[in-house]
Amino acid sequence: MIGRAVTVPERFNPLETKYPIWNAGMGGGLAGPELVASVSESGCFGVLGTGGLASESVGQLIKETRQLTSRPFGANVILPMSDGQDVAICFDEGVEVLVLFWGDPQPFIKDAHKRGISLVIQCGNVEEAVYAASCGADAIIIQGTEAGGHVKGELELQSYISEIQHELRDTPLIAAGGIDSGEKIANLIKQGVQAVSLGTRFVASTEARATTSYKEKIVSSSAGDTVLTKLYDMGWKNAKHRVIKTPLYENWHQNGCLKAGDRTDEGETIGRIELGSNRTMSVPKYSVFPPVSSFNGNENELPFYAGKSVDGIHKIEGTRTIVETLVRETRSHFERYK
Ligand SMILES: Cc1cc2nc3c(=O)[nH]c(=O)nc-3n(C[C@H](O)[C@H](O)[C@H](O)COP(=O)(O)O)c2cc1C
Numbered sequence: 001m002i003g004r005a006v007t008v009p010e011r012f013n014p015l016e017t018k019y020p021i022w023n024a025g026m027g028g029g030l031a032g033p034e035l036v037a038s039v040s041e042s043g044c045f046g047v048l049g050t051g052g053l054a055s056e057s058v059g060q061l062i063k064e065t066r067q068l069t070s071r072p073f074g075a076n077v078i079l080p081m082s083d084g085q086d087v088a089i090c091f092d093e094g095v096e097v098l099v100l101f102w103g104d105p106q107p108f109i110k111d112a113h114k115r116g117i118s119l120v121i122q123c124g125n126v127e128e129a130v131y132a133a134s135c136g137a138d139a140i141i142i143q144g145t146e147a148g149g150h151v152k153g154e155l156e157l158q159s160y161i162s163e164i165q166h167e168l169r170d171t172p173l174i175a176a177g178g179i180d181s182g183e184k185i186a187n188l189i190k191q192g193v194q195a196v197s198l199g200t201r202f203v204a205s206t207e208a209r210a211t212t213s214y215k216e217k218i219v220s221s222s223a224g225d226t227v228l229t230k231l232y233d234m235g236w237k238n239a240k241h242r243v244i245k246t247p248l249y250e251n252w253h254q255n256g257c258l259k260a261g262d263r264t265d266e267g268e269t270i271g272r273i274e275l276g277s278n279r280t281m282s283v284p285k286y287s288v289f290p291p292v293s294s295f296n297g298n299e300n301e302l303p304f305y306a307g308k309s310v311d312g313i314h315k316i317e318g319t320r321t322i323v324e325t326l327v328r329e330t331r332s333h334f335e336r337y338k
Pocket residue numbers: 024025026027028030049050051076077078100101122143146147148149150176177178179197198199200201203290305306307308309310
């Protein structure tokens with residue numbers, strides 16, 4: 001039989017948005033429909049944070065976002081927390097971009113491309129990035145150790161840039177970790193980075209589905225108040241994350257960083273998260289879940305994920321204002337140093 005022509009749908013290129021700024025897809029629905037729609041509507045690229053959620057919740061978040069914007073957006077999946085159903089829902093719902101973190105992208109590339117979905121992989125070192133690119137990733141996010149949340153990065157962001165650019169050749173590069181100003185964005189773009197992905201800056205936005213006290217903590221903290229640890233591991237073991245130090249962290253640290261199984265009150269439930277449609281999820285002490293706005297319970301025992309970027313965050317603001325400020329700062333930096 002003579003081969004039939006297969007029509008491959010054209011993929012949306014998320015690097016062609018008006019501004020080269022993405023919100024990181026922060027898990028547990030923290031980067032929820034309001035934030036994502038608002039980021040995409042502001043001329044940037046919004047990414048839903050589906051990490052740790054069941055596939056029904058992921059489908060619901062995608063539908064809610066489509067109701068708020070007609071602009072393209074993406075969804076982020078954390079592979080070690082995935083049962084595969086979340087990826088399937090993202091494919092079926094046709095998000096424009098799937099961002100994967102912490103795992104092998106190879107099994108997903110063909111299917112994504114067949115459906116016209118771009119695949120972007122957040123990586124923590126040059127080898128991982130080169131491998132993801134060789135699998136056919138449409139772009140690589142390189143994450144530095146300054147980042148908030150789970151940190152795959154092994155070095156500070158700047159240490160990677162020239163080597164990774166050289167190694168990746170034609171695959172676009174997006175930078176993440178500790179980016180808190182237009183000056184940093186301008187410097188990265190001058191070095192050939194095509195976009196930046198910001199997490200912590202967007203937690204402290206009015207639209208993020210984070211509790212008010214979490215947002216306030218980000219505003220009042222400095223980089224020295226954050227730490228890389230593996231303490232909050234219920235739901236995802238042995239993965240480094242950057243959080244703001246809390247009394248729970250300080251006590252654990254002062255008592256010799258007891259390993260999992262030996263810590264105080266392990267297994268205790270500290271609250272519940274509302275997932276919509278009368279579904280709730282109980283949250284154990286040392287959970288990976290951040291203080292999302294639908295959490296009821298002892299919030300101070302949750303991980304307040306934050307990057308060193310807290311240094312440049314002085315206010316809880318609307319996404320549009322955050323984007324306008326970053327764009328203005330980036331432009332003025334370019335003009336000053338032309
Ligand atoms: C609250 C929070 C949750 C995060 N959750 C995820 C996640 O679910 N998936 C992911 O790929 N990265 C996640 N990250 C990491 C981001 O992708 C990104 O690397 C980081 O936010 C960049 O550093 P910054 O916070 O200083 O901007 C998270 C970061 C934060 C602050």
